[in-house]
Amino acid sequence: MEHFSDILMRRLDSIGPTSSVEREALQMLTGQTRAFERGQDLVREGDKPEECMLVLSGFVCSYKVLPDSSKQIVSFHVPGDIPDLHSMFVEELDFSVAATTQSTVVVISHENLRRVLKSVPELVDLFWRDTLISAAVFRTWVMAAGRLTATEHLAHIFCELSARYQAVGLSDGNTYDFPVTQQELSDALGLTPVHVNRTLQELRGKDLIEMRSGKVNILDYDRLKALANFNPNYLHIRKPIAA
Amino acid sequence: MEHFSDILMRRLDSIGPTSSVEREALQMLTGQTRAFERGQDLVREGDKPEECMLVLSGFVCSYKVLPDSSKQIVSFHVPGDIPDLHSMFVEELDFSVAATTQSTVVVISHENLRRVLKSVPELVDLFWRDTLISAAVFRTWVMAAGRLTATEHLAHIFCELSARYQAVGLSDGNTYDFPVTQQELSDALGLTPVHVNRTLQELRGKDLIEMRSGKVNILDYDRLKALANFNPNYLHIRKPIAA
DNA sequence: CGACACATTGACCAGACTCAAAGCTAGTGG
DNA sequence: CCACTAGCTTTGAGTCTGGTCAATGTGTCG
Numbered sequence: 110m111e112h113f114s115d116i117l118m119r120r121l122d123s124i125g126p127t128s129s130v131e132r133e134a135l136q137m138l139t140g141q142t143r144a145f146e147r148g149q150d151l152v153r154e155g156d157k158p159e160e161c162m163l164v165l166s167g168f169v170c171s172y173k174v175l176p177d178s179s180k181q182i183v184s185f186h187v188p189g190d191i192p193d194l195h196s197m198f199v200e201e202l203d204f205s206v207a208a209t210t211q212s213t214v215v216v217i218s219h220e221n222l223r224r225v226l227k228s229v230p231e232l233v234d235l236f237w238r239d240t241l242i243s244a245a246v247f248r249t250w251v252m253a254a255g256r257l258t259a260t261e262h263l264a265h266i267f268c269e270l271s272a273r274y275q276a277v278g279l280s281d282g283n284t285y286d287f288p289v290t291q292q293e294l295s296d297a298l299g300l301t302p303v304h305v306n307r308t309l310q311e312l313r314g315k316d317l318i319e320m321r322s323g324k325v326n327i328l329d330y331d332r333l334k335a336l337a338n339f340n341p342n343y344l345h346i347r348k349p350i351a352a
Numbered sequence: 353m354e355h356f357s358d359i360l361m362r363r364l365d366s367i368g369p370t371s372s373v374e375r376e377a378l379q380m381l382t383g384q385t386r387a388f389e390r391g392q393d394l395v396r397e398g399d400k401p402e403e404c405m406l407v408l409s410g411f412v413c414s415y416k417v418l419p420d421s422s423k424q425i426v427s428f429h430v431p432g433d434i435p436d437l438h439s440m441f442v443e444e445l446d447f448s449v450a451a452t453t454q455s456t457v458v459v460i461s462h463e464n465l466r467r468v469l470k471s472v473p474e475l476v477d478l479f480w481r482d483t484l485i486s487a488a489v490f491r492t493w494v495m496a497a498g499r500l501t502a503t504e505h506l507a508h509i510f511c512e513l514s515a516r517y518q519a520v521g522l523s524d525g526n527t528y529d530f531p532v533t534q535q536e537l538s539d540a541l542g543l544t545p546v547h548v549n550r551t552l553q554e555l556r557g558k559d560l561i562e563m564r565s566g567k568v569n570i571l572d573y574d575r576l577k578a579l580a581n582f583n584p585n586y587l588h589i590r591k592p593i594a595a
Numbered sequence: 596c597g598a599c600a601c602a603t604t605g606a607c608c609a610g611a612c613t614c615a616a617a618g619c620t621a622g623t624g625g
Numbered sequence: 626c627c628a629c630t631a632g633c634t635t636t637g638a639g640t641c642t643g644g645t646c647a648a649t650g651t652g653t654c655g
Contacts, residue, residue, distance in 0.1 A: 245442075290600090
């Protein structure tokens, strides 16, 4: 029976060198596994959580809601991510996290996590590094939202997820789970669902991707990457990403 | 003669409780002061710096450049910020930092900073917290780019800077330095300079702001804030921001 | 078989872009 | 002290990407 820290370890190992000391320390983490249904919130803006959520399986996104109830998804999360690591150091969450499909999550108390971090200071570096990378991802989303066309932006998201899935060993880089509706995609891209539909058709028409029944299949990664102006440097993944 | 750690301390103090132990530790930081001219880069994407830059005076922005040489500014930095704190934990920078006006900066070696952080572990929490907040700022920029109109987005930037300047005691909330051309503003908003000009005229026409000779003057913060859908929660500033 | 949610299409609209020209303004040198 | 310049700002006119509204397909599940 594998411990849930395995996926976390795989994640941390993809962004920085880890040792057996850290591996063992992570196994001291305890937490309850919880299941969430599609559409359910894991945590909500304004909450003051005493614990963090480690995604084990499924698919989760972070989002912010505007007063007019329009929604902006600011990040997608693959298994191994801790979307609300944030809450360790700020009282009040400034965003919400929701499952886009049936997902399982381990709930780890701040206190438990703090204790483990204290016992192995090298882990602090790794987690801090993780925070820095998530900041880099947001930065890149700002660039994508500001300077890419709809088609490029969509292609960029597909490239990013391919790289991130690969980093935790959950994809060969070509096929991966993406249980997200066009409505949700539009909330991530800052577009309308109608335009997302047309944009998807364009990528399909160019034989770059397929997307159906919750899966993405990249048909030509090189051309997709070129179209998206995708440069994986911002993900700071150690192992080389398969071209 | 005040030590450069004063401004840093003011910054850290605005985001989390600090003690005299931390204050004293920060005074152990050493570094050379460097001046940068308008338009000069402090560090560049792809660099692998051995030191961080603490902004003392002036105005600095982080940006990413696309292959077609279009530019996206992803963040503005006021004195007290360390725009490339990032470089402490990732080898290669994934963005560049430039001065938009004559600025002075203290260059602190990673090694020196690491030593100080090691001696006072509470400082690690503070700096980590700083990273988390900068991630929150990026997140909010994603939302602004995706879901706000040009006018709202511009108003949002003015509100954010007002709050951040106030936090470090460099503004009463109404007037602050903003030595940024409309061209640069357009790179931050993901718009064209022409449209930024028209958008600025709209805010001026509504008697919400003035902007000239490198300064912003907010005429009606409440209305500006309402227009921008600005909610300062994401800045996680401890002291209440004057309404 | 229906119902519901999601995807797709069509027709029209608007916010932001492009290109190009003309005004300002601060700094420079005569 | 003024003319000149370079960079920044402003204006106008036409275009295009992406938005809006509304209807029609399609697929899945009870």
